[in-house]
Amino acid sequence: MSQNTVSVVDLFSVGIGPSSSHTVGPMRAAMAFVDELGYLPARVAVELRGSLAATGVGHGTDRAVLLGLVGYTPTTTTPDISPVPGEKVPERGTITGPAGSVDYEVTFNPKPVAHHPNCLIFDAWDAAGNRVTSRKEYYSVGGGFILDRAGMEAQRDQASVSTEQPDNTIPYEFHSGAELMAICRETGLSIADVMRANEDALAGWEAVSAHLDNVWDVMQECVAHGLKAEGILPGGLGVTRRAPRLYRLLTAEYEASTARGLDAMEWVNLYALAVNEENAAHGQIVTAPTNGAAGIIPAVMHYCRDFTDDFTAEKAREFLLTAGAIGAIIKTNASISGAEVGCQGEVGSASSMAAAGMCAILGGTPEQVENAAEIALEHNLGLTCDPVGGLVQVPCIERNAIGGVKAINAARLAKLGNGTNIVTLDDVVETMAATGRDMKSTYKETSMGGLAVQLGLPVNITEC
Secondary structure, X not given: OOOOOOOHHHHOEEEEOOOHHHHHHHHHHHHHHHXXXXXXXXXXXXXXXXXXXXXXXXXXXXXXXXXXXXXXXXXXXXXXXXXXXXXXXXXXXXXXXXXXXXXXEEEEEOOOOOOOOEEEEEEEEOOOOOEEEEEEEEEEEEOOEEEEHHHHHHHHHHHOOOOOOOOOOOOOOOOOHHHHHHHHHHHOOOHHHHHHHHHHHHHOHHHHHHHHHHHHHHHHHHHHHHOOOXXXXXXXXXXXXXXXHHHHHHHHHHHOOOOOOOHHHHHHHHHHHHHHHHHHOOOEEEEOOOOOOOOHHHHHHHHHHHHOOOOOHHHHHHHHHHHHHHHHHHHHHOOOXXXXXXXXXXXXXXHHHHHHHHHHHOOOOHHHHHHHHHHHXXXXXXXXXXXXXXXXXXXXXXXHHHHHHHHHHHHHHHHHOOOOOOOOHHHHHHHHHHHHHHOOHHHEOOOOOOHHHHOOOOOOOOOO
16 A cells, blocks of 8 residues: 555445446546535536446436536435436536536547546536636546546556555555565454554544444445335336345245255345345445445345354454455556456456455455455456446346355355465456456447447437
């Protein structure tokens, strides 16, 4: 970790669906633009570039940006706020919210800019028609994180430097899995203990602990709501929510005492489906570390709650701290953005983080935990991001269920080993980054390749 330390508070944030990079990030960019300006101007023009334009309608990017301009946040936006999910948003009009009203214009330009595939460009004018600021660029870099042009250039400059300035604000600085393992060996601390000490130095443990408790609470609330909510998901694909029916089937089996040995995995599938159906419906979820992969960590944590011994609030914190350490390594050395590296950066990262968290609470050594993270990420390498119709539904919802089961298998496999492995987590992270660079842009959240094209459905379809 360096002066750009990735905190668990950042990796696990409460937000709205369906996409951290295409919904939450753009909303935060709009909020940042108004905040930097210091007031809400009379008129704003927003140009969505690259992947944000290609799948912006399906992801609700235009809705998110407009609501962000007028004072809504990822934690205060609900599906019933106009414009509602699935409703066509006019390219020009007026939007009203807690901060007031603003005239707007939103344009979609699928041509990417040089710096990043997810770019937003803002212009603003006063009531007299005078431009009040120069064009401002923001980049949604995955997981709800945003950077402005200066921040993006600074990040690129830092990446080109072989040595980073030490971060004197935290006691245990690490940039890689190897460095984290060395700290654990030298101190005798677990990965969660290392993260706890760093988080305490960054924001105070009391505040971080409260945040992690809220994250787990929201995850459980999201699952509970997803188990009951019936209906068709917005967007026009006609995808029916499956979690309620599956919940009824599994509950009936247990009541009839016909449960089988693999039913635990069916419950994992159920929990993941419940979360990602909520995400697809633009409901409240935890970005973990992205929205597209938001069901994996909650599903594995629910599995630990229901099928392992003594899953306490402290165990939940240990799980999230350990997972956060792995997420920080992946984000620092590769990416968690589907638009940058494909779904290996989203589902792969979440599966890796979940495997590490589960292995830790099962009593795994730091080496076994690192091995669990490596196994899960390794077996998601090359996974493309090809959402049908630009919606986070097909194949994304099922992909979370599979990713959750992979994480559990990786955790158990690593726990049975001795922590030694030929391929390290750092090897796989580096390979994931290289694979993402080599992957064609058509397979990276543009919906221009893979299943999205195979099924012959247009991008940006809207609900009838």
